[in-house]
Amino acid sequence: METRELLWAEAMRAERQGDAAAYQRLLKDIATLLRKLVRHRLGQLGLQTYEAEDLVQEILIGLHEKRHTWDPDRPFMPWLFAITRYKMIDGARRLRRDASRRMDLTFEDLAEIAEAPAEDFDRTMLDLEHHLSTLPGGQQTVVRALAIEGASVKATAGRLNTSEGAIRVTFHRALAKLKAAALREKE
Amino acid sequence: MMQATDDLIHSLSGHAGDSKGDAASLRRFLLGALFLSFAAATCLVWIVFGFRSDFAVMAQAQPFLFKVSGAVVLAAGAFLLVRRAILPGSGPLNALLLIPGTLPFLLFAVLDPASTDTLSAFWCSLDIALLSVPAFGLILAAMRKGAPTSPARSGAIAGLLAGSVASAAHALACHNDHGVSVLLWYGLAIVVLSGVGALLGPRVLRW
Numbered sequence: 001m002e003t004r005e006l007l008w009a010e011a012m013r014a015e016r017q018g019d020a021a022a023y024q025r026l027l028k029d030i031a032t033l034l035r036k037l038v039r040h041r042l043g044q045l046g047l048q049t050y051e052a053e054d055l056v057q058e059i060l061i062g063l064h065e066k067r068h069t070w071d072p073d074r075p076f077m078p079w080l081f082a083i084t085r086y087k088m089i090d091g092a093r094r095l096r097r098d099a100s101r102r103m104d105l106t107f108e109d110l111a112e113i114a115e116a117p118a119e120d121f122d123r124t125m126l127d128l129e130h131h132l133s134t135l136p137g138g139q140q141t142v143v144r145a146l147a148i149e150g151a152s153v154k155a156t157a158g159r160l161n162t163s164e165g166a167i168r169v170t171f172h173r174a175l176a177k178l179k180a181a182a183l184r185e186k187e
Numbered sequence: 188m189m190q191a192t193d194d195l196i197h198s199l200s201g202h203a204g205d206s207k208g209d210a211a212s213l214r215r216f217l218l219g220a221l222f223l224s225f226a227a228a229t230c231l232v233w234i235v236f237g238f239r240s241d242f243a244v245m246a247q248a249q250p251f252l253f254k255v256s257g258a259v260v261l262a263a264g265a266f267l268l269v270r271r272a273i274l275p276g277s278g279p280l281n282a283l284l285l286i287p288g289t290l291p292f293l294l295f296a297v298l299d300p301a302s303t304d305t306l307s308a309f310w311c312s313l314d315i316a317l318l319s320v321p322a323f324g325l326i327l328a329a330m331r332k333g334a335p336t337s338p339a340r341s342g343a344i345a346g347l348l349a350g351s352v353a354s355a356a357h358a359l360a361c362h363n364d365h366g367v368s369v370l371l372w373y374g375l376a377i378v379v380l381s382g383v384g385a386l387l388g389p390r391v392l393r394w
Contacts, residue, residue, distance in 0.1 A: 018204025027196040035189075057195055064199045066334035066394065069274050071210035078276030086275075086336035090393075 009076040015067065027060060034059055034084065041088065047095055059087040131178055139174035146171055210274055213333055217273070220329035221266055224322035224349065228356035231318050236360035250364035253295035254373070258355035261288025261377070265348035269326065272341040273333025280340055288351065292370045299366030308363040308372050315376035319346075319353035323380070327391050335392045342388020343381045350377035 011019075011026035038059075039052045063083045070079045128148075132140055145156040146167075153171075157164045208216075232238070245251050264284040271278045326345045335341035354373050363369055 015203045016206070016209075020200045020203040023203040024196055024200035027199060028193075031192055031196060053189065053192060057192055060192070060195060060199065062334075062394070064202070066275075068206040068208050069210060069213065069334040071274060071277065074210075074277060080276075082275030082336045083334065086334075 005075055005077050008080070009072070012067070012070060012076055013072055016072075027064075030063070030080070031056055031060060037084070038088065045092070047092075051091075051095060055088065055091040058091055059084055062087045131181055134181060135174055135177060139170055139177070142167055142170045143174045143178075208332075210277075213273065214270060216332060217266075217270060217329050220325045221262075221348075221352070224325050224352045225356065227321035227325070228318050228353050229359065231321065232356045232360050235317070236314065238359050239362065242359075248364075250295070250299075250366075250369070251358055253291045253366070254358035254361065254369060255355055257288055257291035257295070258351050258358060258373070259288075260291065261285060262348055262351035262355060264288050265344055265351055268344045269330065269341070269348055272335050272337070272344055273330050275334050275336050280337070280344065285347070292373065295366040296370040297366070308365070308368040311357070311361060311363050311368075311372040312376040312379070314360075315350060315353045315357050315373065316380060317353075318356055319349040319376075319380055322352040323349035323384070327387070330392060331394070334394060335388070338388040338392040339385045340388070341392050342384035342386070344384070345388070346380040346382070346384025347377060349384075350380035353380075 008026060008029070011022045014022035015026070034056045035052065038055045039049050042049050042052050042055075063080065066083060070076060132143060135143065141160065142156060145151045145159070146153065151159075153164050153167050157167045160167070239245050264287060267284055268280055271280055323346065326348055327342075330341060330345060354377065357373075361369075363372065
């Protein structure tokens with residue numbers, strides 16, 4: 001902490017002299033720290049960690065725009081802490097707002113869902129079948145066993161004469177593939 | 188994603204050395220805004236209410252001295268807090284700094300507890316609120332140049348400072364010479380202005 005304080009304060013002073021390289025190194029170091037911090041925090045809150053990088057960037061922009069408010073006669077870390085804390089609270093508020101907007105329900109939404117034909121469920125099953133059929137045979141069997149029939153990893157491993165680890169790996173690969181397919185379809 | 192961050196860092200670092208001012212210039216700017224606030228409030232008192240006709244006598248009498256010293260010391264405390272509020276990591280927003288400014292008002296109220304026309308001085312509060320408008324604007328505008336990291340509290344402090352400045356100016360015109368009612372109505376104005384500031388802060392002082 002001590003050396004970091006000294007190094008970063010030094011880099012901030014260098015920035016004021018127009019030293020772009022020192023400033024870039026500083027921002028990269030800070031970004032690494034922020035990334036760890038923000039991911040951890042978002043995880044704790046049950047928020048999506050893919051928002052983390054956005055938030056890291058917002059904090060970086062904030063500290064860049066307000067860097068003149070750091071007094072070189074004062075320690076740097078408390079300044080960085082105050083800026084980071086402010087931007088994180090601000091970011092959390094934005095994420096919450098976004099979530100409530102996405103959650104917001106119009107009467108049309110309700111009517112649409114209420115009046116949707118009952119075959120929707122079957123269609124979902126059909127879609128599922130369709131996507132499953134694009135997977136290689138081994139992955140198909142594993143996904144069917146685990147996700148549709150609800151069998152345990154152990155039981156499936158036993159049935160297919162393979163290790164639990166192998167089942168898990170196969171399952172994750174299959175999920176990744178399905179996810180990619182779903183995303184492609186959305187676009 | 189991390190690539191995007193690296194690109195961002197690269198473009199930000201291209202601006203090394205061209206930040207606008209520094210902490211010292213920010214403090215000077217804020218001090219300038221404070222003096223301008225006092226000047227604006229005083230002018231406004233003179234134009235809207237006129238100074239008290241017995242000005243020379245009044246200026247040496249106890250009530251005026253209590254009012255002005257309280258308001259000015261309160262403003263000084265609030266000013267120090269505003270300075271801290273816009274420079275992150277420069278110290279806690281400690282409410283103890285406001286205590287000295289309340290002492291003259293409290294002392295005045297203790298020395299002059301028998302006030303007859305407490306309610307009629309209600310207008311004092313409204314007058315002070317009116318007088319605080321230019322100061323409020325100037326102070327908030329100056330604060331936006333800094334980096335207030337707790338917008339609601341920063342706004343509240345700005346309201347407190349604007350209210351103190353307006354109170355000091357108002358003393359030049361004020362006919363309310365009773366300790367308890369000064370404490371009550373000056374206090375009410377300052378508290379309400381702080382509340383307004385707390386509401387404005389998150390909107391005006393965001394960055």
